[in-house]
Amino acid sequence: MRVGVALVGLGAAAQPHARSLLDLEDRAEVRWAATPSPERAAAFARSFPFPVTTDVEAAIGDPAVEAVILLTPPGTHLDLAERCFSAGKHVLLEKPVELTVARGERLVAAGRRAGRRLGVVLQHRFRPGSLRLREIIGAGGLGPIEAAWTLVPWWRPQSYYDEPGRGTMARDGGGVLLTQAIHTLDLFRSLVGVSEVVAAAARTTGLHRMETEDFATALVRLGDGAPGTVTATTAFVPGAPERIEIIGRKASASLVGGALRVQYLDGTAEALEAEGATGSGANIMDFPIDAHRALIAEFLDACREDRDPAIAGEDALASQRLIEEILRAAGFPPGSSERVAEGSRSA
CATH class of the missing domain: 3.40.50.720 (NAD(P)-binding Rossmann-like Domain)
Incomplete structure (x- = not known):
C-alpha cells in the first residue's frame, strides 16, 4: 500500500x-x-x-x-x-x-x-560511498582511528546572498555551517564521532556581503579521542567537492564528493566512483537525486x-549541536555567544 x-x-x-x-x-x-x-x-x-x-x-x-x-x-x-x-x-x-x-x-x-x-x-549518508565507508569502519577495516578531517570548499556568488533572507540569522539561523556544510558535518560526525570542540574561528570574508559566516574552521576531538579538523566555506571559487579523510591504523580512507578510496597497509585498495556533481558551485541544484x-x-x-x-530528529540535532558549539567557540557572529550557549545548555 x-x-x-x-x-x-x-x-x-x-x-x-x-x-x-x-x-x-x-x-x-x-x-x-x-x-x-x-x-x-x-x-x-x-x-x-x-x-x-x-x-x-x-x-x-x-x-x-x-x-x-x-x-x-x-x-x-x-x-x-x-x-x-x-x-x-x-x-x-x-x-x-x-x-x-x-x-x-x-x-x-x-x-x-x-x-x-x-x-x-x-x-549524504545515503550516498553509496558513504554507506560503504560506514560498513568498512563498522567491520573494523580501518582499525582504530588516529585522525580525521573534513573540508567543504564550496562557492556561492553574491547574487545567492542577495536573495531576501539569505545568510541571515532570522531566516537561515546561520551561514555556511548550518546551510551548506551541515550535510558533510553530519556524515563526518556519524562516521567518526565528535566529542569536543577544542578551538574554532569563523568570519565573513570580503567576497560576500552577508550577516553570517562564509568561512569556519575548528579543531575537534573525535569520538575515540583522536584529533580532527573541520573547515567549511562558500568563498572558494569556483567550488570543489567536499571531502572526508580518515587515518586508521589499518588503512586510510578518502571520501571526495561521493567517490570513495580506501588504501590498506597490506597494499590492497578499493574504490567506489562518485555518482555525479555535489552542488559545490554557483548552480546549487547541480547534483543527482539518488541519495x-x-x-x-x-x-x-x-x-x-x-x-x-x-536519521531521526535526535540524531540530526546532534549535528546541529556541533555547529552551535563551533560557532560559540568562534564567537561568531558577534553577540551570538549568549544565544548559542543558552541553546546548548538546554540540550
Missing part, C-alpha cells in the same frame, strides 16, 4: 524531492504539493504532475495524507511540524531541524508526544513499519 504524502514548501529544495517521488510512485502517492505562494504553486504545477494547492492547512489536514515532507525555511519548522503532528502525520523535515537547537528540541519532543515519526533530510530518493524510500519504509527512520 502506498503512503499518502503532502509536500509543503515549493522552493528550490522541492525539486529533488518531487523528482524522487516520481521515481517512487509505487511506494508513495503525492496527494498535495502546497505553498502559500500562488506564483510558486503555478511554477511547480508546470514542472510536476502533482495536485497543487495554496491551502497548506487543507493539505496537512487531508485524511489521505499520512506523511508530510516539510521543505520550508527553518524558522517555520517548529510551528508547521507541530501542526502536522497534531493532525496525526509523520514528518520528513528538510535540514536543519530548526533555527536553534533549543527550538529543534521542542520540535522533536512534539513528535514523540504525538507518537509520530520524524526524519531529517541529511542525504534523496534513497532517503525518502527509507523514510516511507519507517512510516509503514512504525519505527524511527535512519
